[in-house]
Amino acid sequence: HPAVVPSGLLLGRRCRGQGREGTLAWVGGHAESRPLSAPRTGLLGVRVGKGDKSVTYEEAHGPRYIAHHKGRLSLHTGNLYGEDHAAEQMVEDVFLQKFMLGTFPVCLSDPRILKRRAHQLEVSALVLRQLPAHKFHLLVGYSETLLSPCYKRPVCLHLQTVPSKVVGSLYK
Amino acid sequence: MAAVATGRWLRFRCKLWLTLMGQRAGPCGQAPSCRFYSGSATIPKVEGTNITGIEEVVIPKKKTWDKVAVLQALASTVNRDATAAPYAFQDDPFLIPTSSVESRSFLLAKKSGENAAKFIINSHPKYFQKDIAEPHIPCLMPEYFEPQIEDISEAALRERIKLKKVKASVDMFDQLLQAGTAISLETSNSLLDLLCYYGDKEPSTDYHFQQSEKSEELEEAAEENNKKSEKADHQFGVTWRTKNNAERIFALMPEKNSHSYCTMIRGMVKHRAPARALNLYTELLNNRLHADVYTFNALIEATALSVSEKLEDKWNNILELLKQMAAQKVKPNLQTFNTILKCLQRFHTFGRLPALQTFREMKAIGIEPSLATYHYIIQLFYHHENPSKGSSLIIYDIMNELTGQKFSPKDPDDDMFFQSAMKACSFLRDLELAYQVHGLLNTGDNWKFIGPDHRRNFYYSKFFSLVCLMEQIDVTLKWYKDLIPSVFFPRSQTLIDLLQALDVANRLEVIPQIWKDSKEYGHTFHNVLKEEILMLMARDKHSPELQVAFADCAADIKSTYESQDGRQTAPEWPANSLNYVAVLFLRAGRTQEAWKMLGLFKKHNKIPGNELLNEFMDSAKASNSPAQAIEIVKLASAFSLPICESLTQRVMADFAINQEQKEALGNLTSLTSDSDTDSDSDINEGK
Numbered sequence: 001h002p003a004v005v006p007s008g009l010l011l012g013r014r015c016r017g018q019g020r021e022g023t024l025a026w027v028g029g030h031a032e033s034r035p036l037s038a039p040r041t042g043l044l045g046v047r048v049g050k051g052d053k054s055v056t057y058e059e060a061h062g063p064r065y066i067a068h069h070k071g072r073l074s075l076h077t078g079n080l081y082g083e084d085h086a087a088e089q090m091v092e093d094v095f096l097q098k099f100m101l102g103t104f105p106v107c108l109s110d111p112r113i114l115k116r117r118a119h120q121l122e123v124s125a126l127v128l129r130q131l132p133a134h135k136f137h138l139l140v141g142y143s144e145t146l147l148s149p150c151y152k153r154p155v156c157l158h159l160q161t162v163p164s165k166v167v168g169s170l171y172k
Numbered sequence: 173m174a175a176v177a178t179g180r181w182l183r184f185r186c187k188l189w190l191t192l193m194g195q196r197a198g199p200c201g202q203a204p205s206c207r208f209y210s211g212s213a214t215i216p217k218v219e220g221t222n223i224t225g226i227e228e229v230v231i232p233k234k235k236t237w238d239k240v241a242v243l244q245a246l247a248s249t250v251n252r253d254a255t256a257a258p259y260a261f262q263d264d265p266f267l268i269p270t271s272s273v274e275s276r277s278f279l280l281a282k283k284s285g286e287n288a289a290k291f292i293i294n295s296h297p298k299y300f301q302k303d304i305a306e307p308h309i310p311c312l313m314p315e316y317f318e319p320q321i322e323d324i325s326e327a328a329l330r331e332r333i334k335l336k337k338v339k340a341s342v343d344m345f346d347q348l349l350q351a352g353t354a355i356s357l358e359t360s361n362s363l364l365d366l367l368c369y370y371g372d373k374e375p376s377t378d379y380h381f382q383q384s385e386k387s388e389e390l391e392e393a394a395e396e397n398n399k400k401s402e403k404a405d406h407q408f409g410v411t412w413r414t415k416n417n418a419e420r421i422f423a424l425m426p427e428k429n430s431h432s433y434c435t436m437i438r439g440m441v442k443h444r445a446p447a448r449a450l451n452l453y454t455e456l457l458n459n460r461l462h463a464d465v466y467t468f469n470a471l472i473e474a475t476a477l478s479v480s481e482k483l484e485d486k487w488n489n490i491l492e493l494l495k496q497m498a499a500q501k502v503k504p505n506l507q508t509f510n511t512i513l514k515c516l517q518r519f520h521t522f523g524r525l526p527a528l529q530t531f532r533e534m535k536a537i538g539i540e541p542s543l544a545t546y547h548y549i550i551q552l553f554y555h556h557e558n559p560s561k562g563s564s565l566i567i568y569d570i571m572n573e574l575t576g577q578k579f580s581p582k583d584p585d586d587d588m589f590f591q592s593a594m595k596a597c598s599f600l601r602d603l604e605l606a607y608q609v610h611g612l613l614n615t616g617d618n619w620k621f622i623g624p625d626h627r628r629n630f631y632y633s634k635f636f637s638l639v640c641l642m643e644q645i646d647v648t649l650k651w652y653k654d655l656i657p658s659v660f661f662p663r664s665q666t667l668i669d670l671l672q673a674l675d676v677a678n679r680l681e682v683i684p685q686i687w688k689d690s691k692e693y694g695h696t697f698h699n700v701l702k703e704e705i706l707m708l709m710a711r712d713k714h715s716p717e718l719q720v721a722f723a724d725c726a727a728d729i730k731s732t733y734e735s736q737d738g739r740q741t742a743p744e745w746p747a748n749s750l751n752y753v754a755v756l757f758l759r760a761g762r763t764q765e766a767w768k769m770l771g772l773f774k775k776h777n778k779i780p781g782n783e784l785l786n787e788f789m790d791s792a793k794a795s796n797s798p799a800q801a802i803e804i805v806k807l808a809s810a811f812s813l814p815i816c817e818s819l820t821q822r823v824m825a826d827f828a829i830n831q832e833q834k835e836a837l838g839n840l841t842s843l844t845s846d847s848d849t850d851s852d853s854d855i856n857e858g859k
Contacts, residue, residue, distance in 0.1 A: 133267050133274075134281040140262060141285030149293055149312040152305035161266040 054167045058110050073097075076116040089116070092151065096123060103143055106130035108165055121151060124158045128165070136161075254654045271694035272629055272661040324351060326359055333359075333366050338374050341366060342417050349424065360421070361431050367418040368439020430461040437463070438470045446474035465504060468497045469511045476515030483522045490515065506542060509534045510583050513548035520552070527552050543621060544583035546570050547592050554596040567596050571608045578616035587623035591631050598634040603642040606635055632660040640669040645677035661693050664701045671704055681718055683709055684725040696732050699746065705729065706752035713759060723760030726753045747778040754784055758791050766791070767800075770807060780807070782815050789822060798827040805837060 061069050074093045078086030093114055100112050100123060108126045115122045123143075127136070140157050147155040238244070257268040261278060269275035293300055297314035305312065319335055321328040324347050332341040341363055348355055422428070422436055433456040440449040453471055456463060463471075475489045490512060497504065512530050516523030527549055534541060553564045571593075579586070590613055597606040613619055622628045632655060639651050652670065656662050662670075667690055674682055687705055695701050706729060709722040730753050733745055750773060757766035770788070773780050785808060792800040801823045808816040820837055 129266055133269075134277050136262070136267055137278045138281040138285040138288075141282035142289045143285075145286040145289035146292060149300045149314065152303065152309060152312050157262075159262045159264060159267065161264050 054165070056108070056110055056166060071113075073111050074114040074116075076114075092121075096121075096147070099147070100125060100143070103139055108162070119153050121147070121153055121155045122158060123155065124160070126166070127159050127161050129161050129163055252658070254658050256658060258658075270657070270661070270692055272625065273694070275661070276625060324348060324353075326353065326355060329355070329363070330359055333362050336366065336370075336375055338366060338370055338372065342421070345421065357425075357427060357429060357432075360425050361429075361435065364418060364422065364432055364435045364439075367421065368435050368442070371439065371443040372416045372418055428459075430456070430463065433459075433461060434463055434467040437467050437474075441470040441474045441477070444477070446477040449474045450478070462500050463502070465497075465502050465508060468493060468502060468504075469507050472508070472511050472515060476518060483519045486515075487519070487522075487526060504537070504539075506534075506539050506545075506582055509539065510542070510544050510548070510585070513545060513552075514585070517548045517551050517555075520555075524552055542582040542586055543579050543589035544585040546574065547585060547589040550589075550592045550596055554592070554599060567593070567600070567605065571605060571612070574612055575608060576615060577612075579618055579621065581620070587621045587627065590622055591627045594631045594634045598638050601638070601642065603638055606638050610635060629660045629663075633663060633666050636662070636666055637669045640666075640673040645673060645679050648673055649682070656689070657693060664690075664695050664698045667695065667701055668704050671708060675708055680708060680714070681721070684721050687725050687728065691732075697736055699749075702729050702732070703746060703749055703752075706749055706756070710752035710755045716760075719756070719760040723756050723762055726756040727765070729753065745772070745776045745778065747781075750776070750778055751781045751784050754780070755787060758787050763791060763795065770803075773807075774810070779811055779813070782813075785813075785815060785819065789819065793826055798823070798833065801827050802833055802837065 058070065066072060074089070076086075076089050077083050078089045096114055097111055101107055104125065104127055106128045108128060110126050112123050112125045115124070131139075136159060140159065144155055144157055257263065258275075260282070261268055261275075267278075269278050293314045294317055297316065300314045303313070317335060319328065319331050319337065319340065321331050324344065326348065329341055329344045329348060332344055345355070345363060418436065418439060422432065425432065433452060437449045437452050437456070440446070440452065449471065453463070453467075471493055472490055475493060476486055478486075481489075494504075497508075509530055513527055516527045516530070519526075531541070531545070531549065534545070549570065550567060553566050590609065593609045594606065597603075597609060613622065622631060636651060636655060639648055643651075648670070667686065671683065671686065674680060674686075683705060690696070690698075690701060690705075706726065709725065713719075714722070729749075733749065750769065754766050754769040757763070757769060766788070770780070785804060788804050789801060792798075792804065805816060805819050805823055808819055823837060824834070
């Protein structure tokens, strides 16, 4: 197998150019998109390197740390006993993640966190301060008003701005 | 204001506690056996007593609660958070607005994003059809703006009228007429309604935003224009073209009932063609039809709008109209009286007596006045006031009557009351009255009547300025923390008022904090404010810690001036500011920077003050360096200041200088004295 350095696959949640976007692989509630043919390196977290890559906390811990050191990306009760609509909610999650990535071109590599409370959908996102503030408000108003009729439920967006990508650990 | 609310909350809580205690136990110390007693605490409980003396149990009536009663009860326990930004903004320091301009632009941006999303949804409704909400949520479904019925029929016309498409419905009407179809009176009337409401123009998308602003501007313009005579009609806001579609269709209608006439009259008045409206009214009377109350309201407004008549004549015309209204047995409503008062408001002093008569009449009939009524009355009595003459005391009567009342919206002008009330309070310089008005604002749901942004800002600016002027400094600072910036962003005049209040109360140590706040609210480059701050800090000597704080603040202000210089081509350091900053540096012991300031004087071509030079001399003496002293004298002579003489003498007296320095000084003084003697000799020769 060719040794694929995962620096490109590191941010594997983005689609990687034309034609190579493969199927979605779900690992522990997190989406990773890469061609199925490539060896699945970096699946269980980021490979240990020389300590020169800066990664966020989310990326530094692999899927085995979910519910230990990390939380989940989407919080809903669909997977509890007796509850249904888990599959529909997963599809909605995928769409929302990609939608936010496209609408806010300066999103961090951290995926958005989706919470479903009663009838409401809350999307929490960390954004960089690349756009002026009034443009953020425009995009927020636009997303909320577009997604609410889409899912027939109130969609609420909570942004938190950071000056630059928050580095979780430098050891990778 | 916050104290009142907390008091209310505490009382609410105490009441809860007491009722709970009353239900649970009898007198203290005895075992609760409330199962057998109906909660009365006076019946003593004795062990083993036969329980025969129970009174009849009264079952209370079942209460019906509102669906959101629990939420309302919870909401009543929470006060406004004075540190939070309004919830419409995202809760993040980068995204919270820091000035009123920013807050308006953010809200507009959010609204335009929403409009963009709505446009997308309504252009592609087929993607949003899937209805998974149970029960159905109508506001999340796409709306249909395109007419569905394509053929030429009356149903198609009705649909277009419902969708508010002005041009399309007029076209459809014409097509129907050409085809020869008879159109029912109902449909024609509704078409007339549509045309008259929108004035024969398409409704724009931000119709409601612009509507209120435009009408206010037109109001003010109309007031000014009442003084001039002829051209008022044509200059401002006449949007009713003669022979427009409405009139044409009106003429084409085979039969007209009173509804048609009424609609036309109201449309004409709305779009500022009062004379035609009155003509149409006479036509209505000739056809022996009756007008309804809304039409009479419009006619009253038309009478007041018509120019080139004296005020008494206008008032008599209005009275005539009212008599006709009574003859036609049309009952007046709140709008009638409000319209009368609005017209009287334009008559200024002449309108005072009729206004009071109108108000009494309204009370006599039993119509409850709304906030707009009081607003017009206040405007009449306090708008063009001359402070030298005595002011009327009517606002006290008004406030006494209004205290504790809760209002519901009844008139579009209701939200102007608080602005005019606070303006009158500020004019009368009465703080108690202002507190009364503010208390009324916080009663029940009355906060909804504060109006749009600019009115709210105006109200709170005036309120806070009055508080600064008349209230003790501690209370003022509490109001400052409470109101700014969560309720309104202060203008620089407000901050200057606050600074003057601090000055009067001798609390100048708060000034660096105020400067920091001013930077946050966008006043970094406001020169008047900065000069005021510097002047207050530099005026007197203070304790050493305070001087250090002041010097830091002055350094900050200096850096803002410098960054301002970098941006503009013409540097703009006022001379006073340079003086003050240098003085503050000296007093705090930052002599290096103070000397650099002296260099700046030369660079910006400004003259240092005499006291400043004396202070520099003092500091030079304190640090015992004659070189510095000579520097100062050189600077003074470079500017050819008259103080140069006294400075030189002081240097000679106080410092130990060697011979060459003395000669240099002598040269300097001789230069200046030469020029002096020259000028003296000139004067002598001239005599």
